[in-house]
Amino acid sequence: MNWQLLPQFVISGLLAGGPIALTALGLVLVFKSSYIFNFAHGQLLLLGALMTWWFAVERELPLWLAIVLALALSAVIGLAIERFTLRPMTGQPLLSIILMTLGLSQVLQGLALLLFGGSQRNFPQIFSAADPYIITLPWLIDDRPIILILKQNLVWSFVAAMLGVILISAFFRFTSIGLAMRGASEDHELAQSLGLRIHRIFGLSWAMAGMVATSAGILLATSSGLDLSLSVVVLAAFPVVLLGGIESIPGVIVGGLLIGLTQGVVSTFKAQWVRDMTEIVPYLVLLVVLLIRPEGLFGQKRIERI
């Protein structure tokens, strides 16, 4: 292990974990209200980023307007998904619902390919990539000070992602709609009999998930570029969700940062075979979590005998 580089990789890993946490938040949002795990989230994220790119670059609108338009459109897409594909699935077995979101992911992937093509895009820079922040830590390793180089865009993506996470958790905790969503996820029928309009709640949570996905897509696209493989990033968010606990928002933050951190640390090892593992670390973590503590760090323990 390279001790000199370790702090740098830890911080970079943590920063990379921010947008992943925001991505995972979109998954938790839908799961918390409708008890559906959305495998099409990656494609929502991709479409959101592509729409922003289209408005900003092809239509040459100002960036803020492009983002607002993309957010609005993705909310509409979220609503449409809930109304036309998932509402008929109410009360269907889990397999059907999982397959429905998988089918949706294929449709959205096809749509993205059809409407925007598969080439690599230059996403407009929201945060400048030039002059990184350089921090010199006050203590020494091997008689040399530790210098942290933090890219501006990574730092600000992280801040924006954390802001989004905090906003959403406040929404769940302090507003009556958030309370209604939490209630609806507990028991659909019970919530309905208490006068909650669960379909409206589901629609709202899907619209919100679309918007969260778009914001995560924009953040990821500014830091790592935009092409069709952006949808794959979400696959790294699945382990985050499970590690944190599927219905827990603090879990998402901790899980996202932990996974980013682990990846950062693994990539500092000297041995090539350990460094090769960087890309599958999330899934190894996932297998361990599933075997040892399936409910995750902060999830609710369901008493269920298998």
Added chain:
Amino acid sequence: MALRPAGEFDVSFARDMATIRRGWQWVLLFAFIAALYAMPFYADESTTALVNRIGITIIAVQGLNLLTGLTGQISLGQAAFMTAGGYISALLVGKLGWHFFAALPAAALGAGLVGLIFGLPSLRVKGFYLVMATLAAQFIIPWFTRNAFPEVLNGTQGLNVAVPEIFGLKFNKPDQYIWLTLTVLIPSTIIAHNVSRSRLGRAFVSIRDNDLAAELLGINLFKHKLFAFFLAAMYAGAAGSLEAHSLRHLNSETFNLVDSIFLLGMLVVGGLGSNLGPIFGSIVVELLTDASAMFGPFVVELFPDAAGGAQAMRPLFFGVTLILFLIFEPRGLAHRWQIIKAAWRLRPFSHT
């Protein structure tokens, strides 16, 4: 109780258990199989290649049906097990000089053992947690082939796979390869059918329907769930080996996550838990995605600036088909086929 044609009575236990009841049905079946084997003599090569691909897909979906359709364990890892089978068979033939017909069962067995490992989480978790565990297989196995033992597995480049050969007959074109595929497909269909109606298959179904009750009835969940994973991965291994030797090249991306999703989708389109389901589903979805390629040129004309228009058709067609089936015919084509048969038998009083 399924409807029987008029005048059809079971007068012996053998008759009661029979899948094919009448002489003329046997004749039709053998005529159909013979027609498939004779395809190279009357069909052109692209048709034969398509039938060949459908045959291999059917094998993989049959395995998935045992695991997901009968046992109720949802798996997104079937393509990963195909990768495992493909690599094992390619290495056995290529590096150790085994005969293909020895390497194929060995690949199935090896993939089955890999499947056992990734089936272990099924003892702790179920539902979509299990989907996640199988999804992990879908990442870890291709990663392994990319990074482990680069001098043997050749990293991201992948392997060139040898052409199967027996008695001087080389299976290097779809025209010949279809004989291999059919020779594996027929026993695999028979085995899948017989597993599903034996004690084992009934145990699988009881686990799917209510695992607690199944355990109380004395079914060992541990053993049966793992065995379902083993069987599914064995089928995948055989299919992967066949496909690898047919493409003659294999890397970690040959069978990917999208393929796993397609296999699950085919199973649902065909009908979960039915023996005809995998066959119907694979045929319909493969033909549909094949037909979608024909729409490519029109789409490129409609959207001239979208370079990906032609490739977009495959996921779009598949996704829309899957969604429509889930909403309007969640029990799949096999169920629709039962309804049509019943309606025919009750004609003119069809009320089903």
